Amino acid sequence: MNPALTQFGTQMSHLTGVRAIMKDIIETLRAGRGQEFINLSAGNPVILPEVDQLWRDSTAELLASAEYGEVVGHYGSSQGYQPLINAVLADFNRRYGLSLTDRNILITPGSQSIYFYAANAFGGYTAPPPSPPYQGGARGGSLKHIVLPLSPDYTGYGGVSLIPEAVIACKPTLDIDAAAHRFKYRPDFSQLSIDETTGCVIFSRPCNPTGNVLTDDEVKKIAALAAPFNVPIFIDSAYGPPFPALNFTEMTPIFGDNIVHCMSLSKAGLPGERIGIAIGDQKIIQVLESFQTNMCIH
């Protein structure tokens, strides 16, 4: 059977980013049966015995606890498991002197889903004015861009939007220290345009694949450019502090009215569990939460 696909169906069938890498790996392993490969896989964290033990102990604790039924045997709230939300909330308020409430936090199935929600809730075509006969479909209204302020960035962002033409990436400038054989990527602020045609901004910090860390000042400058247009900034902190803190350059998480700090437990040893955490303004969190609930109604 060869069912006809819609625009979205076609878009979601494409082999983008990580899926393309995974397909390559699976096909190579299958084709090379009998040969010995070192499968470095796509993004899997190294299994550290101490971290592995920590999660085993926590799982054993959960299995033995009265909470097991609540965690596994019940539908949860669409915002996430409340004790996890409370723990993140208390930790962030203590560490960074914030005054977050539980309305500022959303738990998601892996952090990459946050960028999909964001890219499609804030980027793409806005609804056209309701003048009959309405023929706008997905491509009515005006186009809002998903801006990646410094390319190269995470391969997964390439397929993040259902409207591919909405994604734009900016070329960086390079600070070159030839004598030391070093260079640093910098956002090219002369090219970076954030205005009323921008839906949202996404970048990873630290960056996968380059390891570059945008400085605190660069992040604040991007957020300040976006603020007058009410554009949310999603900072993919899958490798950043406070956890897993796999940053090898000093950095501090930056918070702000239009900044959503996005975290993942994948690089802290739990990629199979699919746990992402978005922390930010209540209104933005609500949009993401609705998107999530409407996508997988429960």
Ligand SMILES: Cc1ncc(COP(=O)(O)O)c(C=O)c1O
């Ligand atoms: C930049 C970046 N963001 C996020 C993730 C993790 O995503 P998830 O939380 O969906 O596992 C990865 C994993 O490779 C990554 O490299």
